[in-house]
Amino acid sequence: MEIKNTFITIDDDPVNNLLSKIIISKVIDGAVVSEFNFAQDALDFISNQAELPAKTTLLLDINMPEMSGWEFLDAFATFSQEVKDKFEIYMLSSSVDDTDINKSKAHTDVTGYISKPLTMGKLDVLFNKAKAA
Amino acid sequence: METLTVETNDKAGNQNLLNCQLSLQGATEHPMNSLARNKNTEDLSAMDQQLASKVIQRMSALQNMAKTGCWEVKYALNGEFISDSVEWSDQVFRIYGYEPGEVKPNIDFFYAHVHPEDLDQMTLAIAEGLETKQCFNVGHRVVCKSGEVKYVNQHGEFIYGQEGTPIGMIGITQDxxxxxxxxxxxxxxxxxxxxxxxNTDTGYVLINKEFNIVSFNDQANEFIVSASDNSIKVGASYFDLIPATRVSIVKEAIEEIMATQKPLSYETHFPLKDGTDRWLKLRMFPIINSDQVVTGITIAADDITEQRKWMLEKEAMTNSLIQRNKALEQFAFIVSHNLRAPLTNIIGLSTLIPELDPTMEGYDQYxxxxxxxADNLDSVVLDLNSILKIKTDQDEGKVEMSFTSLLEDTKANLSNVEAKQTEFIDGDFAEVDKITTIKPYMVSIFTNLLTNSIKYKKPGEALKLSxxxxxxxxxxxxxxxxxGRGIDMEKHGEHIFSLYKRFHQDVEGRGIGLYxxxxxxEAMGGSIEIDSAPNMGTTFTISLPQ
Structure with a gap:
């Protein structure tokens, strides 16, 4: 549990980031949540950290201006495997488009797809599954 | 000298006529001589008969092959044909539809088989032959035994006795x-x-190897006449018909067809006298003779003006359908994101309410x-409404507007903050100031572009919008x-006019104005183009039909 309490949320909608933050802190005790409205800022944050936490759960919106979720993943792919291994990325999107969902499932760096809104129940399922695995 | 008709029988037993000219010796001939001569004559006669028989056989075969028979009739001193003296060769019988020898022909029998309408010319020809003493030649119809009508040609000639009086007529009948x-x-x-x-819509022109016109039809001529004061003439050069600028290209094409012996086709257009353009599809085929040599070219021209018009319309329709489809996809996208995103927030946040303590930190923010x-959701619904309104506004009809007053009105309606920039905006409508179009659209265009220029002006630099x-x-x-600040076209070019696409995050906006x-x-039938680069300003060029 301890190693999973670091979170990054990336969404251009601050209200969604707020909602995610509240839900994460409700489900996971002592969770540390860093929220970003711009994907580029999150990339900078990751590359500028001297030491990364052992595991960070990253909730990524797909449709964002300037840098979309997919473009973030393209940039993220250039990180070393060592860095990538420290992240578990979930797409968090309001999209009901099958292509978005299938693309998420097929992406090597993406662990799963969460349909908005994020709820305590959905987060619970994810983490119980993760624990079971 | 005496002319005699000798009857012989060929091997098949058919009677044949031979015309012989015999010289009769005086009656004073010595009997011995005469005897000896008779003996010789008998010997010769056997040989002659053999020879004659062969000749007759060949003659018969020839007549058959040539569909030609011969005939003869005697002529009496009273100036009439001797009816019963008519003799026909086998082939004549066959031409008339009888078996050889089936009937005994006579003059009446002969005339009975001449087509009634041709009787006059028949008698006329014979009379003329008698008068001119020359071979006559007459074509007429024959009514055969079976009633079948045949076309024959009669060559005939009178033969004369020693006194120069006609004694008969011989001739041939050709089927x-x-x-x-x-x-x-x-x-x-x-x-x-x-x-x-x-009776075809295709114009045809046939030309020979020298590019000269051999034949053409009315439609081909119509194509030429409708476009020029020229018309097609047999013998004239094909190149006289086409514009001088195209001669070398067409000549090359024709020479290629002659060399390759393969057809060629292309589309071309030319202005008509009435100023409209006519499109033709030209197909050129080599005319190849039995020696595999190209002797000329057939040029087929089809008017494809209507077809082209229809194709262009179809293309425009397809484009419009693609646009519609894109709009629908965009609508699905809006539903997926712009409507669903605030809605999922509301669902998510409201689900949490029972879990939250109103006194907790950040509850106010929540x-x-x-x-x-909720506000976001509402504004998306309003946006969708105004997008749908584009269609209804279109039905309101067109009014005449002045760009000068439109600019003044737009300036006057700007917010207080924006209004401070109006002095840096100038309009030059000297070339054209009036437009008759849909008013709400023009107001929208001016308002959106003016506010965009003001919103995205370069910080620390005075605005200049012309x-x-x-x-x-x-x-x-x-x-x-x-x-102003401009837009990175390489990055955003394809999304410039898309709904809810934004290119500068630090300035408030909904991403709906350019959409x-x-x-x-587009609804006005016009087009808009953008030329921009980061920090290099932006130029929108709008083209509208007059």
């Missing part, structure tokens, strides 16, 4: 039915062919988030040119 039939067929085929040629999401109107290619062209004006301009 022309087959020739006549094939000639008729040829004529019919030509008539049929001409009929097809003249409620504000809920309100903001609006200019002109007429280009019959369209009214409006140019909005500013010195709206693009849709409105």
């Amino acid at each position: 022309l039915s087959e020739k006549k039939e094939s000639f008729k067929k040829l004529q019919q085929a030509q008539a049929n062919f001409r009929n097809i040629l003249e 409620l504000k988030g809920l309100k903001k999401s 609006i200019r109107s002109s007429i280009k290619k019959g369209n009214i062209v409006l140019e909005f040119k500013d010195n 709206m004006i693009n849709a409105q301009i």
